[in-house]
Amino acid sequence: MVMQDNVILIIEDDEGLRSQLRWHFDDESTTILTVGDRESALAAVRQHEPMVVIQDLGLPPDPEGVSQGFRCMSEILSLAGHTKIIVLTGKGDRENALKAIELGAFDFYTKPVDPMQLDHVVSRAFHVAELELENRRLLTPQNPTGGLVTGHPDMLKVCRLVQKIAPSDVTCTFIGESGTGKEVLANMLHRLSERSEQPFIAINCAAIPENLMESELFGYEKGAFTGADKARSGLIEAAAGGTLFLDEIGDMPLALQAKLLRFLQERTIERVGGRKSTPIDVRVTCATNKNIEQMVAAGTFREDLYYRIAEMVIDIPPLRERDGDKAVLARHFLAKYAVDRYARVTGFSQDAVAAIEDYDWPGNVREMENKIKKAVILTDGKVIERDDLGLDPASNTMRLLNLRDVRQEAERKAIMQALSISNNNVSAAAKALGVTRPTLYDLLKKYHISADNPS
Numbered sequence: 314m315v316m317q318d319n320v321i322l323i324i325e326d327d328e329g330l331r332s333q334l335r336w337h338f339d340d341e342s343t344t345i346l347t348v349g350d351r352e353s354a355l356a357a358v359r360q361h362e363p364m365v366v367i368q369d370l371g372l373p374p375d376p377e378g379v380s381q382g383f384r385c386m387s388e389i390l391s392l393a394g395h396t397k398i399i400v401l402t403g404k405g406d407r408e409n410a411l412k413a414i415e416l417g418a419f420d421f422y423t424k425p426v427d428p429m430q431l432d433h434v435v436s437r438a439f440h441v442a443e444l445e446l447e448n449r450r451l452l453t454p455q456n457p458t459g460g461l462v463t464g465h466p467d468m469l470k471v472c473r474l475v476q477k478i479a480p481s482d483v484t485c486t487f488i489g490e491s492g493t494g495k496e497v498l499a500n501m502l503h504r505l506s507e508r509s510e511q512p513f514i515a516i517n518c519a520a521i522p523e524n525l526m527e528s529e530l531f532g533y534e535k536g537a538f539t540g541a542d543k544a545r546s547g548l549i550e551a552a553a554g555g556t557l558f559l560d561e562i563g564d565m566p567l568a569l570q571a572k573l574l575r576f577l578q579e580r581t582i583e584r585v586g587g588r589k590s591t592p593i594d595v596r597v598t599c600a601t602n603k604n605i606e607q608m609v610a611a612g613t614f615r616e617d618l619y620y621r622i623a624e625m626v627i628d629i630p631p632l633r634e635r636d637g638d639k640a641v642l643a644r645h646f647l648a649k650y651a652v653d654r655y656a657r658v659t660g661f662s663q664d665a666v667a668a669i670e671d672y673d674w675p676g677n678v679r680e681m682e683n684k685i686k687k688a689v690i691l692t693d694g695k696v697i698e699r700d701d702l703g704l705d706p707a708s709n710t711m712r713l714l715n716l717r718d719v720r721q722e723a724e725r726k727a728i729m730q731a732l733s734i735s736n737n738n739v740s741a742a743a744k745a746l747g748v749t750r751p752t753l754y755d756l757l758k759k760y761h762i763s764a765d766n767p768s
């Protein structure tokens with residue numbers, strides 16, 4: 314079955330509400346299917362596999378209870394596990410709302426329905442579904458990504474670039490903040506290359522003391538220095554035939570930069586204390602979170618080495634700039650760690666989702682993985698709550714005024730202006746801004762602007 318883009322299935326036994334929702338969501342780009350009971354819902358899912366389902370919990374023959382609603386939800390998820398189900402619950406029915414999340418619902422919405430508010434939830438569900446779909450498209454058996462998960466257009470572009478250059482021997486350098494996935498990408502590059510059966514050796518240039526780095530990389534001969542009682546090969550030799558990943562290349566001392574450059578030019582190594590040159594066939598990949606061009610200008614990084622390692626420079630955006638990836642990655646890490654004795658943990662509360670979205674993640678994906686792993690272990694319930702995540706809002710305020718902030722402020726102002734000119738009509742405002750309605754809803758959410766009161 315292929316998931317259909319822009320199909321919403323509404324499962325609601327109240328005919329009035331069903332028509333209201335159909336009428337509200339109906340537009341040229343969206344197909345709305347409506348049904349009133351569980352059997353018809355399952356038939357519609359089999360036939361159309363909608364991306365998003367809006368579902369009432371009270372369905373016949375148990376319209377006052379929740380048994381049919383939960384059964385329907387579980388059956389949809391076992392038929393089409395990626396469906397984003399938004400459950401409609403009665404006021405004060407928090408217990409069932411949480412149970413729905415535990416069973417795998419994407420979100421819940423408390424009646425009475427305000428279609429404009431429900432729009433936010435629906436467009437977020439579409440957004441996450443689309444990102445996950447992109448990620449699944451990327452992750453085919455022909456495209457092993459070594460565990461890289463993303464749905465963000467810029468990261469997908471990076472992945473495609475990596476796939477393209479993998480078969481060549483181009484030396485590429487990944488530039489990005491710590492924890493953004495540079496090593497994961499370097500590993501993906503290796504796996505996709507013809508060297509995949511050979512070793513992938515990663516070395517963190519910032520973690521090795523300067524006086525040991527040369528012998529670590531190039532190896533040494535017996536008697537090369539005090540304590541060298543036998544010869545040892547270095548990491549370049551260990552990577553022979555495969556890939557050597559030099560992480561934090563910006564921290565490599567100048568003296569060693571010269572030796573690395575010689576290796577990259579001649580493709581031979583000389584062990585410390587040795588006189589013999591040995592040819593080694595290795596692909597070199599680098600990463601850094603430093604601005605190497607600035608270091609070149611300051612004289613702390615050799616320009617000739619920079620040109621060698623930067624045959625291809627690939628920028629990795631920080632997590633805070635990957636709109637939508639936070640949700641996709643959070644769900645990925647939950648699935649990764651909520652196993653065995655933690656399998657009871659099945660989702661995030663609404664508050665937790667909002668906290669994940671709002672947080673800046675200065676430590677990027679690594680920080681998120683650690684925080685979610687910890688939350689899975691620490692939570693007492695079945696759902697991870699905001700407090701379980703231990704996100705420190707202070708780190709969000711550390712941001713300096715930079716181009717991104719300026720751009721966001723301009724975007725926010727333009728949206729407010731468009732809303733005010735269009736009398737808060739979201740469709741008209743979206744048109745004026747040249748974006749789709751779901752995109753505008755995403756932006757409204759991002760900037761915490763209410764369309765009812767855009768001040």
Ligand SMILES: Nc1ncnc2c1ncn2[C@@H]1O[C@H](COP(=O)(O)OP(=O)(O)OP(=O)(O)O)[C@@H](O)[C@H]1O
Pocket residue numbers: 460461462463489490491492493494495496497498560600602678679682
């Ligand atoms: N897109 C991703 N999907 C899944 N896991 C990811 C992704 N990006 C990063 N990770 C995970 O986050 C952690 C940090 O990633 P990685 O080591 O690749 O970051 P890095 O940019 O190389 O960091 P550093 O500069 O500090 O070495 C790893 O455990 C990795 O598996």
